[in-house]
Amino acid sequence: MEKTLYKGFRLIDGSGSVPTEKAYFVVEDKKITTLGSGKAPEFDGLVVDLEGKTVMPGMINSHVHITMEPVGDPTSLMIKESPAKTALRGTANLKKHLKAGTTFFRDLGAPAGIDFDLRDAVKEGLIEGPEFLAAGKCVTMTGGHGWFMGREADGPEETRKAAREQLRAGADVVKIMATGGVLTKGVEPGSPQLSMEEMKTAVVEAHKAGKKTATHAQGTEGIKNAILAGIDSVEHGIFLDDETIGLMLEKGVYLVPTLVAPYFIVKNGVEAGIPQFAVDKSNYVMKFHMESFTKAYKAGVKIAMGTDSGTPFNLHGSAPMELKLMVECGMTPMDALVSSTKSSAQLLGIDKDYGTLEEGKFADFLVLDENPLENLDTLFKINKVFKLGKEVR
């Protein structure tokens, strides 16, 4: 069996502990088998010297739409094209994440079960990409946020059924829409949508099946409804107040901020083909979004990195920009790295095998030219990406 010793690098293992200088590890059959520091042991396989480099875990992105194309108006494009074309897009997008240092992610909403097929195709080795968890269709009220690619459901019994349908189809996680959002015309980010009672039945079904739940939740009342319904992660969390932050702390609910989503909409604007309503809503929410993130972080809410890639100009592989924005909003660079590795792995429930570089875990790692704790920009030009011990070409 092929085995490789990597040695001489600075190791940021993803756990949040101080980096180890002159570290080494052995990769054997997709996993790290031996890890240490100082003088590397005698070795009879391939030896790779990474002197001067920094090694960290591959990033884990908790919020992606792999089938969405980040053009000005992704939803209009998606509605008019065939499922086969959408699947081909997803295939191309997978590689972009991998090359940009994301080695695992969670897809939170795709049409026609395409995400399940892509996920399985990666697992079978038919196509190359990060492994990922998939939600299938998001559960939304009739005419609610994302209805065009979701499963519309009204009333607690219908949302229960909608969740069961996604689980039957192969969902690893159930996505539930608690509020309006930016990209759906005619709905407001601040307004509640599915009620607490409607979300609760869906959450119960997911939990019974041993799966997690995530909610698109932007307005305060909807966020609170979702938390009280038992949700595992609040996605976006634009309008957080002290009460919702307190509830998140009390119940251990994660925040997946996706700060880059409105950022790229505001940055590119109507000139780039983004619908006026989406630009207006993003302009309005961006300041609150950043303030809410900072408040939640300072209060100690668990934060997992997510980008919402696939929204306008939010490219597949935008994770480094999300880290930069989180740091701009007051997060320490180390915490930004942990939110993108260990914390995301914990939220996804894959931390036994991924998220930190330790003996016995999968060898998903990045080789960086600089120490990201000193210069986060090094994540924009990653030297090498390894997925399950193999270098991504």
Ligand SMILES: [Zn+2]
């Ligand atoms: Zn999303």
